[in-house]
Amino acid sequence: MTSLAPFSTVGRFLRGNIHTHTTRSDGLLTTEQVIATYRDAGYDFLAITDHFLADYEWPLVDTRAFRDDKFTTLLGAELHAPRTEMSDIWHFVAVGLPLDFAPATPDEDGPALARRARAAGAFVGIAHPAWYSLSLADAETLDAAHSVEIYNHGCQLMHDKGDGAYLLDGMLDKGHRLTTYACDDAHFRSPDFGGGWIELKASANEPDAILEALKQGQFYSTQGPRIDDIAISGDSLTVACSPAKGVLVVGQGYLMSFQFGTGLTRATLPLEPLAKSPWFRVIVMGEDGKRAWSNPVWKDTL
Numbered sequence: 001m002t003s004l005a006p007f008s009t010v011g012r013f014l015r016g017n018i019h020t021h022t023t024r025s026d027g028l029l030t031t032e033q034v035i036a037t038y039r040d041a042g043y044d045f046l047a048i049t050d051h052f053l054a055d056y057e058w059p060l061v062d063t064r065a066f067r068d069d070k071f072t073t074l075l076g077a078e079l080h081a082p083r084t085e086m087s088d089i090w091h092f093v094a095v096g097l098p099l100d101f102a103p104a105t106p107d108e109d110g111p112a113l114a115r116r117a118r119a120a121g122a123f124v125g126i127a128h129p130a131w132y133s134l135s136l137a138d139a140e141t142l143d144a145a146h147s148v149e150i151y152n153h154g155c156q157l158m159h160d161k162g163d164g165a166y167l168l169d170g171m172l173d174k175g176h177r178l179t180t181y182a183c184d185d186a187h188f189r190s191p192d193f194g195g196g197w198i199e200l201k202a203s204a205n206e207p208d209a210i211l212e213a214l215k216q217g218q219f220y221s222t223q224g225p226r227i228d229d230i231a232i233s234g235d236s237l238t239v240a241c242s243p244a245k246g247v248l249v250v251g252q253g254y255l256m257s258f259q260f261g262t263g264l265t266r267a268t269l270p271l272e273p274l275a276k277s278p279w280f281r282v283i284v285m286g287e288d289g290k291r292a293w294s295n296p297v298w299k300d301t302l
């Protein structure tokens, strides 16, 4: 059996959230309070991503002073610029921005702003696509994106629109090799803290190592369930996880393989039903219904 990344990668898993707001834009808690909340809950790293808009005086929150041996911050923002089919502005997060990242200019549209963020070194994630009815045609123009939010807890809690699978899978089917992440997008005006995060394998709990691992897709996403291993052996996939009621492997269209049971901690699934799909991804469904999601795996990289 051959374990797949990030399970095969050297390092340890770090818990992190890469989409969060403070009083620097429309969040309820100050930067200090937000950082203390994540640190005290056992998170290893956090990116504060306030709305980078003139209304909030272009906040790019300097959290460097909160870094220590056990907790790291990345500098980021949620970027906005005109426009999508259904919305006057785009929403995407940029994590790993330089502090002097310049405000959006009036002639800059979403895809151009995303390209500038990526060129400045940032990881770019397409935020809460379902929440604002982002279309596949829109997303295909955001050619600087690294990743799609598979789950946004705030959007799920307050709008019942937290799921990004439709957009992720559509982009994969169009050949875009994007990764996928969960976040809470906490504003702290509702119980939106902590409902989704990533478990990222990095060589050190340091900003540069975390940013590199983010860009390389060395993580999985979760609402709670743990994925311990995903390994391939011939034409089957073995998933080890915290006790689950279901393990799914999904691919293009309706192609899938699954196992359901009680307290599953290991499932071996045939990949033959997914023979026609160039990619697959794994979903673990905990006994409480909470889910964990692997990044997409492209078969031609195995």
Ligand SMILES: [Zn+2]
Pocket (backbone or CB within 6 Å): 078, 091, 127, 128
């Ligand atoms: Zn947003």
Ligand SMILES: [Zn+2]
Pocket (backbone or CB within 6 Å): 019, 020, 021, 078, 127, 185
């Ligand atoms: Zn947000």
